[in-house]
Each structure stands twice: as C-alpha cells, then as structure tokens.
Amino acid sequence: MKTITAYKCKSCGHVMFPHHYRCLNCNGLEFKEIKPTTKGRLLTFTIVDQLPWGIDERARVLGVVEFDNGVKALGVIKAANPRIGMRLRAGWKPVRVIAGEKVYGLTFRKTK
C-alpha cells in the first residue's frame, strides 16, 4: 500500500513527519526514511461541518493518529463514533481534488 514517508533521525531516533532539514529534537542532519505501521491509535479528532471550498461533502472527520512505530499524522477518519484512543487501520485514498487532479492521502478505519 502507498503511504506517507516519515523521517527517523540517525542521531537521536526522533521521528518526524513532515520532512525537515534539521531534526526538531537534536538538530541532526541525517535521517532514515521510514514508513508508518499499518495500525495506530487516535490522539484527537474533530467533525468538520464547515468544509473549505473544493470538498463537496456534508461533513468530514479529521484526526491525528499515532502509528504503532511512533509516526504521527493527520488523516481522514472513516470510523463511526470516533473516540480518543480508538484503534485504527490506515488506508491510502483520494482525499481532495486540487486543480483537477486527485490527491491521495491517509484515511483510517476502525480495527482491533
């Protein structure tokens, strides 16, 4: 499955997403590219009823997920009755159309 690329600092092990040229923890310059694990837990979320221009949906749940290997990322939550701490499995689907092109991103469904 396609997914995001995160960056693990070679000096201190700090995991970053998105990319930065210096480690936010130790200012290190070298990183190992890593992929998030398939599962994680929901850290926080919001149900957005007022979406921006360009997203023709009634509402969308957005949330921050911490993957089991420490990568943290925002994504679209497709689980009913979201709650903090919920276990989620990541997917990779179109999340927005920008300038006529489908843009893919992280989506999450409920899992054990």
Added chain:
Amino acid sequence: MPAAAERIENGPASGGSAVKNGFLGVASGYYDIVLVVGGEKMREVIGPKATDVVASMTHPEAEYIYGVTLPALAGMFARLYMEKYDITHEHLAMVAIKNQENGLLNPYAHIQMKITMEGILTHPQAHVNSPIVADPLRLYDCCPVSDGAAAVLLTTEEIAKKLKKPRVMIAGVGQATDTHTLQERSDPTDLRAVRIASEKAFKMAGLKPKDIHVAELHDAFTILEIAESEHAGFFPMGKGAKALENGETRIGGKLPINPSGGLKARGHPVGATGVAQIVELVWQLRGEAGERQVKDASNGFSVNFGGFGNNVLAFVLRREA
C-alpha cells in the same frame, strides 16, 4: 513625502509583526516616525472560499490536502484542552457572550449583537443559531470573517513628549515560533509560542502578569482566550475557565480581557487584528475607550496568534506619567 514603505505578511500575526518591525525601526534610531497600517478584505468571496484561502497557511502535504481548516485545528486542540482542564461548552459560550457584550460598547466592532447562553447553547434548538463548525466548536465559538483596518503611529519619546496626548510606551515585545503542524507538538495542549513570547515581553518590560490591568488576547476561537490567558501567565494552567466563570475577565473584573470585543466581536480582518489590539490598548491606557473603559488602566498586554500558534507576538504597553 517621500517616505519609505514596506509590506509585512505574517498570516494572522501580520499586524503584530508590523508593529514589532515599526518599533524596531524607531528604537534603533533609524526612523523618527513609523505609521503601521494593518488591513484585510475577506468578504469579497463566499465563506467556504475564505475558509480555503485561510486554510492555505496549513502544511501543504501533511494538513491542507485533507481539507483541514483553522477551525478544525482549533477543534482538535479544544477537544484535548477541554478534557485535560475540565472546560465545558458553557465556559466556551461564556467567552462568546462576554466578548459580544463588550463589542456592543465598541462602535468599531463588526458584530454588534447581544447573545445569551440559551440562544447559543442550552435551548434544544440552539444548534439552529449556533451550528457545529468543527466539533466541539460551534459557530459562536469562532470569530467572524471580516473586512477591516487599523493603524498606529510610532515615534520617539522626544517627539511624543511634544504631543498633547498621554504617552503610551511599547515597554515589551516578545515573539516565538512553534511547529507548523499540530501533530508535531509533543504536548499539543501546550501553546509554547504564546508562553515564550509572553515571557519575553514581560521580561523586557520588567513587569509581571499581575501588573497588567487590561489584555487583548487572540480569541479567534473561544477556547483560545481561555488557553492564552493561562499560557501568558495571568492564571495558573487549568484555572482560566474558573476566572472567566467568576467574572474576573469582564470589564470591571480583576483582569478585563478583550474589552474591545476581541476577534469574536471586533472581528478578525486577519492582517489588521494585531494592530487593532494595540489601538485598543492605547485607547484604554489613555482613558479614551468610552463606555468600555477599564478603570485606572496603565499597563496593557496583547497576544497576536499566527497560524495555529506557530508564530506568536506578545506586547506589554505602559502609560507614561
């Protein structure tokens, strides 16, 4: 004429940034007089387009593509902050009610309307007036989309002494940054940039939060007024909502917050806000704030919050004897 002109773009902190740079220009001795003007025209487009333009300040790869909006970031922050510090929806509504009451006393306020707890929250049909924007935040937890402008004239002490107005000094300026995205913060409930910018401004002014008589905080969302009042040091962490509930932050209370109506009622023309906060403090410290005058105010404080707290300015203003 001729003078020199510059444009400063720093998102919602543009106004504060412009005042800071004007201050540096005068304080360095290079300029005698700097006119700082902040302005924004946001109502030429419909709401969802304005929301999208504002959302373009979020991270292009990690946030924007998902349809995240500034209210959505505030909603995710509010969910954690409210849980951590036992803040209720009633507390959020109290901020909105207080600031719109203050706005009624401000002829320059965008929103001039009294609201009630029943009308925006507790009535079974209250969701008609105040629908969910980004849960837990409702319409009345969010500032309006506004057109507006504000200006301040900064000059040297020598020139100011020749003028007839009471002198108001920029006694302290602080600025600090935080991560671009919310998820990169080790504690997403910690508004680190607000904390550091405030500490710097107080240190430079040689004053403490208890010395402040009036504050203008960046209440783009009701939760932010409570959170900023704690991070700036006016109340211990988790006690801001209680102070609000006790009426300490009303005009006439121990520390009036947002007597202008704040972003909630004065409006939030993005680039103008940081300047408008300074304008309000100057009026308050000069005793020119009319019906919303905070009694005997001689020290003022403001927070101008850029992005979702990734670039924040704080100011301490002092009336000179």
